[in-house]
Amino acid sequence: MIEIKIGPSFSHELAHAGLSGAAFSWSPDGTINYNDSVPKETRDAVQAIVDAHDPETPAPALVPQVVSRFQGREAMWQTPHGETTLFEAAEVVLADPATPAMYRRAWDDLQEFRRDSEMLAAIAGMLGLTAAQIEALFILAASIQA
Numbered sequence: 001m002i003e004i005k006i007g008p009s010f011s012h013e014l015a016h017a018g019l020s021g022a023a024f025s026w027s028p029d030g031t032i033n034y035n036d037s038v039p040k041e042t043r044d045a046v047q048a049i050v051d052a053h054d055p056e057t058p059a060p061a062l063v064p065q066v067v068s069r070f071q072g073r074e075a076m077w078q079t080p081h082g083e084t085t086l087f088e089a090a091e092v093v094l095a096d097p098a099t100p101a102m103y104r105r106a107w108d109d110l111q112e113f114r115r116d117s118e119m120l121a122a123i124a125g126m127l128g129l130t131a132a133q134i135e136a137l138f139i140l141a142a143s144i145q146a
Helices: 010-016 040-052 069-077 085-097 101-109 116-125 131-143
Strands: 024-026 033-034 066-068 112-114
Touching: 010 040, 024 040, 033 101, 066 069, 066 131, 069 085, 069 112, 069 131, 085 101, 085 116, 101 116, 116 131
Parallel strands: none
Antiparallel strands: 024 033, 066 112
């Protein structure tokens, strides 16, 4: 019998594959227990995650959902974007008359940066930021203390 250990990144790997809502559980020794309602294709997908899983991989950093205005803006100042900083690039986008006025007002008045913000998603899209870049920005922002 081959013993497979489950490490701290396993739940994140399942979530990334869209499997975290399936009716099964696991133990640290690698035992997977399925509810009878779990279809074969889901079981096969979970097994593929188990087969590829490296128990030594650490869990990814938690990505905060909210950071303060200072933390968000400072992280943007510290992040290069082309020949400037992400903060300066965002200011250019926000100064464009084609940018909705609500986004400009939100930028001027916001007290915190929220990952679920419509304005943030729109500006990030205009700047060509990926989801991974936004996550990294929030992680950096949360690490900043004034």
